[in-house]
Amino acid sequence: MFAKTTTLKNASGLHARPASEFVAQAKLFESRVCLRNLDKPDAAPINAKSIVRVLAEGIPTGTKMEISAEGADEREAVEKLIALVESGIGEG
């Protein structure tokens, strides 16, 4: 298991277009990938490969999030996704 944290920069949160891009990227990896909203005390990790889960989570701008992965390519998955979020997911 490998995990890293980052902050969401996108002005309107993780919705529609950025969510789609994020999920599409997550799906490229073999490992199980999860996302957790660290600003919500009891938040459970959610499946980052499910667009409806990610949208339902409703992550607003400025949220501290943890991206974790479990599997053969777990390091690569986390690094790539963190980089994506830090670049503003197409809205930077």
Place this chain on the structure above:
Amino acid sequence: MRIFRGTPVSPGIAEGNVYLYQAFSCDVFESYVPEGREQEAFQAYQAAVHTADAELVAIIHSFAETDADKAKIFSAHREILDDEEIADEIRTAILDESKSADFAVDSVFTAFATLLSKAGDALIAARAADIRDVRNRVVRILHGEAEKNLSRLGAPAIVVAHDLLPSDTATLDKKNVLAIITEVGGTTSHSAILARSYGIPAILGVPEATNALPDGAYAAVDAITGEVYLEPDESSLQLLHQKRDAFAEDMQDASRYLAAEGRLADGTRIEIGLNIGSANDAGALRNCDFIGLFRTEFLYMQTDFLPDEEDQFEAYRRVLADAAGKPVTLRTLDIGGDKTLPGLSMPHEENPFLGNRALRLCLTHRDLFYTQLRAALRASVYGNLWLMFPMVGTLDDIRAAKEAVGEAQRQLESRGIPYDPKVRVGIMIEIPSIAIIADRAAQECDFASVGTNDLCQYLHAADRMNPQTEAYYQSFSPAMFRTLKLIFEAFAAAGKPVSVCGELAGNPQAAPALAGLGLRKFSMNASAVASVKRALSHFTLEQCRTIADQVCRQDTEADVKALLSNPFPI
């Protein structure tokens, strides 16, 4: 041959085959598969998903050239179809819980749609509609029914329906729709306005049309007088062809005026504007002086989710840039009444026309409002933007709206995004309470445009969508003209421009009276430009004033119409 009558709302003659449009209704009942049949059900589900995906791919392909925005919606649907959590839960529901395929699909999709609709963010909650849309598609396929919608008709047809909602018509296959017939609606229904702007002959309020006109039958439509001929005989067809030719000739004659400037007979300049309902309609702008109404609802109705700031900015930027400096009057979101949004769930109101709609809705859904305002302000650097608020009833409304603009400006400033600080900010005048204090309103806004459709409705307390109150909805009443006089004079006194963008401005019969009351800016559908210019060219300002004066002294609408049909009898 049988003949049916209704209200002609968009003139023209057409003939062809009927296409009976009934939106798919997909009831699913709780049902389980017998023991041992679960694998079969699961395979049926998988096959349906496969078919659904193929349908979506075909749709995306067909829109790829013409409409990238629509293509995006369906790409989002493919994502949902491919969602692994939904797939897992359906698999469990069928294989472990023995639910039938359609029941499993319905349960799981509905649960996720509900989950999403509870999200605090309106933009995300709106995606619930996408999930429902995909669910409908899969269930429809499981039930063995073919796809039916108006966006790809395949062949020219006369569309017959009970009603056409804005979301139906927003994706209409214009090329192939020969005529529109519906059972409900009237002159100012959304579908009527749309039919007129596309030049499609239309007759609304034909009772029993969906029962009487079979799918595929041959019919002829006379949308000048309001008759539908089912299996027309030879002699009727001949008469219709003559009428059609005469109509085409009249349109030809009017078209001579199309490219000319709007002027009265004595040369008094009248500005002619265009009403548009999408980013693609501004082709006729070369024959007009300004865009008097840029309706923005299309952005919210073509898709099942709410458009984000980027989508809106792109659309607004395009229109402003294409207008090459001509004023573009962008009206902020005007929904409620007969215009509902697929992407936003709104509580039921007994009286939506008097309810939380348009500006009021925007003030209670601030995120929605600010998103639109930011997009519009960002686009303002590309052209001459005039921002306009619908459903203004008081000075409080004007002040609240202007405050919201200020807030949107601050939000952009904090992101370092430029906007034009000189954007004009104005109001629609459609609620009588603001019309009566037009002089005060004129002090607090840069301009106004009169929405005569709703003004008439509110003034006369008559629902413009209800065929039973059609006789009470009187756009040519003396009260309407006196109210307009009050508004025009108030704005003239304040030195602020006023236009009319409601259907009355596109009616050549009203033109001299409006000019005589002081109107110098008429905004209308492209199809009305030539005939209004022609009508205005026949009268001097003096004559217009005489007509206006007399109109205001009449007793009834019938008297006004009689006067206008023959203002200067020899």
